[in-house]
Amino acid sequence: MEILNVNNLKKVYSTRFQGNTVTALSNVSFSVEDGEYVAIMGESGSGKSTLLNILASLDKPTSGEVLLDGNNITKIKEKDISKFRRDNLGFVFQDFNLLDTFNLKDNIFLPLVLANTKYEIMESRLNKIAKQFEIHALLNKYPYEVSGGEKQRVAVCRALITNPRIILADEPTGALDSRSSDNLLNIFNDINKTGQTILMVTHSTKAAASASRVLFIKDGEVYHQIYKGAMSNSEMYEKINDTLVSMAKGSDYHE
Amino acid sequence: MNKFFYLKLAFLNIKSNRKIYVPYILSSIFVIMMFYIMSSITSSPITKNSVGSNELVVMLRYGEIIVGLFSIILIIYVNNFISKKRYKEFGLYNILGLDKKHIGLILFFETLIVALIALITGNILGVLFSKISELILSIILVISPQPGFYISYTSLIVSVVIFSVSFFLTFMMSLRKIHLAKPIELLNVNNMGEKEPKVKKVKLVIGLLSLISGYAMAVLIDDPTIAFVMFFVAVILVIIGTYFLFETGTIFILKMMKKNKKIYYDKNNFTMISGMLFRMKQNAAGLATICILSTCMLVAISTTVALYVGTKQGVNETNPHDVIINNYQPENNDYYDEAIAKVLKDNAINPTSYIDYDFFEFWATKHENKFGETTVDTENEIIRICGYTIDTYNQQMKTNYTLEDNEILFLSNLNEQYENVIVGDSTYVVKENITTAFDYDRLLRGYSNGAYLIVVSDEIQMLNVCNQLNELGIEEIENKIYLNTDASEIQINQLVSDIRDLKYDGVYFNLKIDELRSRYSLYGSMFFVGIFVGILFLMATVLIIYYKQVQEGYDDAQRFIIMQKVGMSKNEVKNTINKQVLMVFFLPIIVAIVHILFSYKMIYLILTMLNAAGDQVFMISIGVSISLFIVIYSIVYYVTSKIYYDIVSFK
Numbered sequence: 001m002e003i004l005n006v007n008n009l010k011k012v013y014s015t016r017f018q019g020n021t022v023t024a025l026s027n028v029s030f031s032v033e034d035g036e037y038v039a040i041m042g043e044s045g046s047g048k049s050t051l052l053n054i055l056a057s058l059d060k061p062t063s064g065e066v067l068l069d070g071n072n073i074t075k076i077k078e079k080d081i082s083k084f085r086r087d088n089l090g091f092v093f094q095d096f097n098l099l100d101t102f103n104l105k106d107n108i109f110l111p112l113v114l115a116n117t118k119y120e121i122m123e124s125r126l127n128k129i130a131k132q133f134e135i136h137a138l139l140n141k142y143p144y145e146v147s148g149g150e151k152q153r154v155a156v157c158r159a160l161i162t163n164p165r166i167i168l169a170d171e172p173t174g175a176l177d178s179r180s181s182d183n184l185l186n187i188f189n190d191i192n193k194t195g196q197t198i199l200m201v202t203h204s205t206k207a208a209a210s211a212s213r214v215l216f217i218k219d220g221e222v223y224h225q226i227y228k229g230a231m232s233n234s235e236m237y238e239k240i241n242d243t244l245v246s247m248a249k250g251s252d253y254h255e
Numbered sequence: 256m257n258k259f260f261y262l263k264l265a266f267l268n269i270k271s272n273r274k275i276y277v278p279y280i281l282s283s284i285f286v287i288m289m290f291y292i293m294s295s296i297t298s299s300p301i302t303k304n305s306v307g308s309n310e311l312v313v314m315l316r317y318g319e320i321i322v323g324l325f326s327i328i329l330i331i332y333v334n335n336f337i338s339k340k341r342y343k344e345f346g347l348y349n350i351l352g353l354d355k356k357h358i359g360l361i362l363f364f365e366t367l368i369v370a371l372i373a374l375i376t377g378n379i380l381g382v383l384f385s386k387i388s389e390l391i392l393s394i395i396l397v398i399s400p401q402p403g404f405y406i407s408y409t410s411l412i413v414s415v416v417i418f419s420v421s422f423f424l425t426f427m428m429s430l431r432k433i434h435l436a437k438p439i440e441l442l443n444v445n446n447m448g449e450k451e452p453k454v455k456k457v458k459l460v461i462g463l464l465s466l467i468s469g470y471a472m473a474v475l476i477d478d479p480t481i482a483f484v485m486f487f488v489a490v491i492l493v494i495i496g497t498y499f500l501f502e503t504g505t506i507f508i509l510k511m512m513k514k515n516k517k518i519y520y521d522k523n524n525f526t527m528i529s530g531m532l533f534r535m536k537q538n539a540a541g542l543a544t545i546c547i548l549s550t551c552m553l554v555a556i557s558t559t560v561a562l563y564v565g566t567k568q569g570v571n572e573t574n575p576h577d578v579i580i581n582n583y584q585p586e587n588n589d590y591y592d593e594a595i596a597k598v599l600k601d602n603a604i605n606p607t608s609y610i611d612y613d614f615f616e617f618w619a620t621k622h623e624n625k626f627g628e629t630t631v632d633t634e635n636e637i638i639r640i641c642g643y644t645i646d647t648y649n650q651q652m653k654t655n656y657t658l659e660d661n662e663i664l665f666l667s668n669l670n671e672q673y674e675n676v677i678v679g680d681s682t683y684v685v686k687e688n689i690t691t692a693f694d695y696d697r698l699l700r701g702y703s704n705g706a707y708l709i710v711v712s713d714e715i716q717m718l719n720v721c722n723q724l725n726e727l728g729i730e731e732i733e734n735k736i737y738l739n740t741d742a743s744e745i746q747i748n749q750l751v752s753d754i755r756d757l758k759y760d761g762v763y764f765n766l767k768i769d770e771l772r773s774r775y776s777l778y779g780s781m782f783f784v785g786i787f788v789g790i791l792f793l794m795a796t797v798l799i800i801y802y803k804q805v806q807e808g809y810d811d812a813q814r815f816i817i818m819q820k821v822g823m824s825k826n827e828v829k830n831t832i833n834k835q836v837l838m839v840f841f842l843p844i845i846v847a848i849v850h851i852l853f854s855y856k857m858i859y860l861i862l863t864m865l866n867a868a869g870d871q872v873f874m875i876s877i878g879v880s881i882s883l884f885i886v887i888y889s890i891v892y893y894v895t896s897k898i899y900y901d902i903v904s905f906k
Contacts, residue, residue, distance in 0.1 A: 082822050106525075110525070114827070122520065
């Protein structure tokens, strides 16, 4: 079953001085199956971030549509957007985006509190997740007291605790050392195995290699995609690298 | 690189940091203007030529010193804030290759630009507005304004010197900080992780105790004299209490709220409580300062207004008569009554009331009902004894008593009653213990050891009492004339000088008009200084609040972006912001108002000692100044919360 459909997405920015326009996305279409783990790769300026912002309903496309479970999220009214985001989307960011005035437990609770959830429910959900991610000992600490890897694990917990339809991850390994990166990618694989849909934007070939499918974006269009299928991580890694090299060379590469 | 480069850079810096520089420059201009006005008025002709100019000058001098000191502190405070805000910029310059020496140069030019603008504009505005202030002062003092335009060059020089020095001081302080810091520290100064504040129990207890004891003093003390002495103690206790409780009490309450899961994990409180916890840690001192400043301002304005407004009523109460002519030696002044009558007639003064009476007043000893002469080694308490004849009493009280030679009417201000009274060797039968009498206020009121009035049958008995109590027998019986009249000030002055020309010994005058003048001079100048300092305090409050908001806006911006990403709507962000800003804004004011309500009684007692008019005037002046303050404060709130929101939402 398809959970996300992106159809003919176009985004044109007009600069403050009239006349100049920048096309960030020219024509992007793809879809994501329920339970899939998709990575989106592309160079800086290829439009990945714009795409993710639109998927996150933080930005509106110039044209085209984004369907989540068949509902067009670009048509959601401004006042309902936060609730929609809270209920359906989970976010993991490169710089964690944890609030330094909250301890880690409250950081994880934040989206639930905003949704007026009962404390008992929050507590039981947290207990389940905390066990899974082994962060029980950290819960009463503050963000500045823990490492980057731990912060990112907490951020993943925060994304998961609302039971979102899809997790949107923006360069989640970008600020992590290699061990923490591996750790995080394992976590993504684990939660993906439980049926969680994940959409990740990344620069890192290694991160992309852990996904079940990789989409390549170039100049605002989907340029190519690779299915992992039965490939091992290292085979996938090489394949992605080949694609990136050919993309950089500019030659037409089609499988 | 030439010097102009740095000058240009300095200009650009000020321009691009205008959100923090404009209020700084404006307030510097304002304080310089205020200082010049205060200083020039002190030495202006209007002050020198006015009645009671000594009190006036002393009062204004105090005002000048307060304004000056306060202005310097304010400039340093604001500059401190600004340089903190700009560390990052300087760190960047440093990394881009500018020497600390060159950064110092930029800083110097920046200070110079601000100082020049502030000094020139401030003093010019000061000169312009000093005339208006002079007019206001002359209205307050009820004197005719001086013609012409007065510029005090001394004041100009003093203000330029004082403020140049303080600007230079701010420059040195910023410079020192930059020299001490490493560039990377300058860059990261705003990003250090902060621990959640802890409740400091000792401070909490001390704060509570001092606040409670301060309040208790204010409420429990009933005696004006004690109130006057203890006022400062109470003030200091309350100040300590305010600072400590802002620091610990707020955090204590927030922590309690946080412990309660129902309250804490509520959408409406969640971000507010945690945000406030950190906010209070950083801002407790600032908010306490705002609280104290607003309290001082409200007290300064409302008391001086009450004193001033009450002046006339107070003088009318203590001086019910327009003119009092005292004659301490009536027996030496032949034809005194006729002479006075003639002078009155010559000056065409029609008395609306005219009381001419003889009386005596002594210090004496008293034991039960025995009154005796004061001696050096007396064991009995010294009391006051006064008296006049029954004719005077009947005339003024509209009664028809008749007294035998050995009979008296007796009145004690302590409500003592006797059947007979012994004065020296003479025993008098008390015909009646009366409860009130003519001239009671002047003769008996306020003598807490006891003051007694005996109304005797005639002048012979008055002399007898005098001789019994004062063997030397001099200056016994005195005479007073109480005169009320519609006559003008000039007529009254003429009357006084004509009577003086008669060259009687022991004749003195009390003129209501003199009393009024000197009170107006004293309370008017206090009023003027009070308003002046009040405005300055108000400006300081506004300024501190403004910079707090800006500072917090920058701190909170990142936080609110994250919250939006995690699913908080713009509206919810706005609500949270409003709630926090509202609390930070109005907490100090609410506490200030509570302070004032508690201090009400104590201040009122002190005011009664200074002869202010009644309760009502004071109550109204407090009410009006609080309301005015809230209105102005709300406007500032509205403006600054807008600026805060703009910063937070990156507009």
